[in-house]
Amino acid sequence: MDLLLHLAIVIAIYAIFALSLNVEVGYTGLFNFGHVAFFAIGAYTSALLTLAGAPFSLGLLAGLAAAGLCGYLLSIPALKLQGDYFGIATLGFGEILRMIVNNEVWLTKGPMGLPGIPRPDLFGVVFDTLPAYLALSGVFALVTFAILAFVVLSPFGRALKAVRDDETAAEILGKNAFRFKIKSFVIGSVFAGLAGVLWAHYTTFIGPGDFTLTETILVLLIVVMGGKGTFLGPVVGAVALIFFQESVRFLRLPPEWTRLLGPLQQMVFGLLLVVLMVFRPEGIIREKGGRRGD
């Protein structure tokens, strides 16, 4: 039972993480390969504040604000790049953020990580049991889903898609593509920060090893496999892939296998990305109106 609750919590958190990436990759066509950085910024901001005695609500808000602000600051130089170049710039940002976490020991304790992050309490309720935490992250996941669905269905969301499909045409129609991309990137960063905050207070320990390129790849695979540019795609992807990843972790295997299991699982994820791109780039759920092969 505990295992199922754990699975559901991790799925809820990764669904938020994937939904946030979907705004960028799916709806705006921004190839963000450093998305884990904003997850980390949310996690570290909230963890440091609450460890210093601040209430969870403050940590949460500060986590979202910090992720959003960093997203804004990165997007100004990075969004001047197109396509694949933006991808490498964000990839670089993700690596640098991890370098900062490793080096600024006075703030982050470096590779030692931050243990003992308090469980959240909101409105006098402490979410310190698995069912309670599931309720908390479930509510946040639903709120995220609702907000992002609203954003995407609004005229703003249609403008994002227009920028994605044909930037020049969108510009001719008077849409400032650069500004729309910045807004999309900031929205994505804020919700990635939310996922990070929930992650930090769930595991109660974070370290630089939690925020590697591997996490970005996992969340990218979730979005791409589920179906980018769809509402349910990231959720479907999160359920399938987190179930696979976490259940492999609970198999009782001899210790000499577990050393090989990590890389093997990553090989499967990498191969899945390649196979999807070659045979079904649109993922499990196809975007309505999306052309095949897009």
Next chain:
Amino acid sequence: MDSISYYLQTVLNGILAGCIYALFAMGLTLIYGVLNFVNFAHGELIMWGAYFLFLFMGEPFGLPLYAAIFPALALTGCLGLAMDYSVFRPIRRANRLTLLIAAMGLSVFLRNAAQFFWGAEVRTYGLEVTAGMRFFGLYITAPQMAIIAVTLLCVAAVYLLFFKSRLGKSMRALSDNLDLARISGIDTKRAILAAWVISAVLAAVGGILLALDTNLSPEMGVINLIKAFAATLIGGVGNLWGALLGGMLIGLAENLGVLFISPGYKDAVAFVIMVIILLARPYVIIGERSD
């Protein structure tokens, strides 16, 4: 060591690092020029090149360094061809996001395959460490002299190939305009295959030199991909000589930067340079092609 020779030594170290980055950047920019996409798996060609040498120097082959280099380079060239044949050729005409994610997936696959076979730990080739030689107060080791000699050799070979041979001419035509090259009767398939082999071999040469001078680990690809990319951006994308210059600049900036900042941030220097370039040149025109 007095302070002047200390600075000179730093400059020398910068040039050595720059040679290696230049080799990475030239391969990356070559594929960009010919196929118009950034090969995210280029870092993995660097890493596999270094590991192929490790494979041939270890059991059961046990070849000496100079003999093991040839099969290692050949295998990396084959790996480049295999990447193109199995992944990139089927989606040549797909949109950029598809290509990019496929390259990313390939990179993850190859990086973890190396970790699967050889483990995540940092390794060396186990060669004897020789004392550095002294020239005018500067120290340089045998692998470091090899870096300079091999880079010069590679640059000369690339020059002859691109500007003095028919194959090079067809590759340049291809990177100018794919369709125009095709209707002019250029064998584009052959040129693309050649570009993959050259790009992979340059990556392997750089990776091996880097591993000889320092060490090898499955993670060595990603960070060097970012540096190679920063170098191509400095030199103008798709421009071979620009990549050479960009690589040198990144290597020098990194080593001189350590005089002012903590060595823990050495790898961040390339990224900072990249951001400065982007802010200074607001709209970088990427990949000027006429098709």
